[in-house]
Each structure stands twice: as structure tokens, then as C-alpha cells.
Amino acid sequence: MEQHRTHYGIDAPRVPIVYVLVGCGALFISIIELIHDQKSGYWILIYALFMLIGAGLHLHTSLRGKFFIWGNVFAKLRLPENARILDLGCGHGAVLIKAAKFLGGSGEAVGVDLWRKVDQSGNDIHATEKNALIENVSNKIQLITADMTELPLQDESFDFIFSSLAIHNIKSKEGRDHALREATRVLKPGGTLIIVDISKTKEYMRTLQSLSFKKLSRQNTGWIGWWTGPWLSTYLIKATKAKINS
Structure with missing residues (x-):
């Protein structure tokens, strides 16, 4: 077989x-x-x-370190079974599928990507669908072809938003700021945003602070997240969207 x-x-x-x-x-x-x-x-x-x-x-x-980093994230993060999750730049679905495994019948994980092979080898929506099928989470996942700077999603409709090694691929600062503003728009008040990326992370922090996020943190993930060397390290950002009147 x-x-x-x-x-x-x-x-x-x-x-x-x-x-x-x-x-x-x-x-x-x-x-x-x-x-x-x-x-x-x-x-x-x-x-x-x-x-x-x-x-x-x-x-x-790429093949091991980022999975270790996200494994630690999910080990510390309590995902409700009924949560709605968005993965910006989901690629083959490594983070999306991991998150979907925590969800129950009413939970949903949505992945957004432009499926560019320059960003990830073999990047294709059908490859992600196949991975979801193999991991038995197809019924919990929705895949959308869209630009993260212009999300075709409703305001305040997600409890958690994740992005793994994706936002830095947007070339302009204006575009990256727009992507973070779109993430803020579709995230529920009190919702959690987690970004894992290799550059521009200080810039992300400043933008998120201007968008009134709370409990902001940024940390170097160590040698497990080195891309060619310590000069290109992976950083983990966690932020909570302020609740209304909080």
C-alpha cells in the first residue's frame, strides 16, 4: 500500500x-x-x-527549525476548539494544518496565499489541499487565493491570526503596513496575532503599537531559526488586539 x-x-x-x-x-x-x-x-x-x-x-x-518554533508556540497557546484562525501566507499549510488539528467541529482555519514558488518551492494551492487531506483536516480548512494587503474577509471575524515567514516578502514598507492593518481589521478585539519572520520585525512592532495592540513582545528564537547564519535570525512577535473601551 x-x-x-x-x-x-x-x-x-x-x-x-x-x-x-x-x-x-x-x-x-x-x-x-x-x-x-x-x-x-x-x-x-x-x-x-x-x-x-x-x-x-x-x-x-526551513525543513526542521521553523516546525520546532511553531511547535513551541502551539504548546503554550490555548486554542479553543471553536476558534476561527487565519494564516497569512500559508504556503503548503505547515502552520495552518497544525492549528486545524486543535479545532473541533465548529472551528475553522482559513489560509490565504498568492502561491508564489519564489517564496516557497512547489507552492501551490493543490499541494496544500493534499497536505490537509493527508492530515485529515480538510473539513476544517478553507484556502483562499488573495493578497494579504487586501483581504476578502469580514471585519473582526478571527480569534487568532498567524503569519510564518511571509510578510517580509512584501517589498514596500507601505505594503507591509497595509498587511498589518488588514490583519488588525479582521482580528476580533482581544484576539491574538502571532508573527514569525526574519526581517522587518522591529518595523512590525512600531506599526502594531500605532494600531493600539497590547501585550506586545518580540524575541529571537535562537540558532534553531538561523537562515544561513546568526545575522539572519528568526523572530517571534506576539500581540493582543485591544478590546473596545479597554
Whole structure:
């Protein structure tokens, strides 16, 4: 009997490819230099190892690290069975499906994405549907093709909003601010917003503060969230939308 497995793709797939190609090229050159007793070969060798280790760290965080980070998030987060959850930039559904497993019959998890393969390898709505089917949560999930800066969703309709490694893909600050404002619009008062991302997180904090979020926190997730190295770390942001008249 064929065994089906979920596939969640690789984030920013071009990055490890470039690092491996450059690293292998530098490794080849360093060997040639060292054969000819050129001291520069040692420096080129160090550079080659730097690039190859960077590729390994990127792949580790994409395939294992981010799952560990979100596993810790859900371990500490109490999701009611009847919650409505929104995942901005859901991709293959790693976070969306994890959240859906906590939901009961009246709960719902909605995933929004533009399904760009440059952001995640093999990114496709049908791949996400297949993962949901394999994990037996298809009946709890709704997938929508939409831009997170213009959500086709009702105001104050979600209890929790998650976003994993997605908002930074919006190139302009105006666009990122708009995405956070849209998230604020569809989040219920007292609802929780959790963002895991690799850059612009201080910017997100300032925007969320201007939108009157409370209990704001931002923390570095450590080496488990390194993308090529510590200079590109993953940060976890948690925020609670202020209740009316609170």
C-alpha cells in the first residue's frame, strides 16, 4: 500500500541553491590553489565552507527549525476548539494544518496565499489541499487565493491570526503596513496575532503599537531559526488586539 507523506517545500529555494553552487565553485578553486602551494587557497577554502554551512543552516531551518518554533508556540497557546484562525501566507499549510488539528467541529482555519514558488518551492494551492487531506483536516480548512494587503474577509471575524515567514516578502514598507492593518481589521478585539519572520520585525512592532495592540513582545528564537547564519535570525512577535473601551 502506498504511503502518503506531507510535503511543505523549502522557503526561498533559490538561496540554498546559490550558496551551494558558489560554495562548490570556491571549494574547487581552493583545491587547485592548494595543490599549487598558494596560501590564498586557505582563505578560499574558508569562504567555501562558509557558503556550504550557510546553505545547510538555511535548509535546516526551513525543513526542521521553523516546525520546532511553531511547535513551541502551539504548546503554550490555548486554542479553543471553536476558534476561527487565519494564516497569512500559508504556503503548503505547515502552520495552518497544525492549528486545524486543535479545532473541533465548529472551528475553522482559513489560509490565504498568492502561491508564489519564489517564496516557497512547489507552492501551490493543490499541494496544500493534499497536505490537509493527508492530515485529515480538510473539513476544517478553507484556502483562499488573495493578497494579504487586501483581504476578502469580514471585519473582526478571527480569534487568532498567524503569519510564518511571509510578510517580509512584501517589498514596500507601505505594503507591509497595509498587511498589518488588514490583519488588525479582521482580528476580533482581544484576539491574538502571532508573527514569525526574519526581517522587518522591529518595523512590525512600531506599526502594531500605532494600531493600539497590547501585550506586545518580540524575541529571537535562537540558532534553531538561523537562515544561513546568526545575522539572519528568526523572530517571534506576539500581540493582543485591544478590546473596545479597554
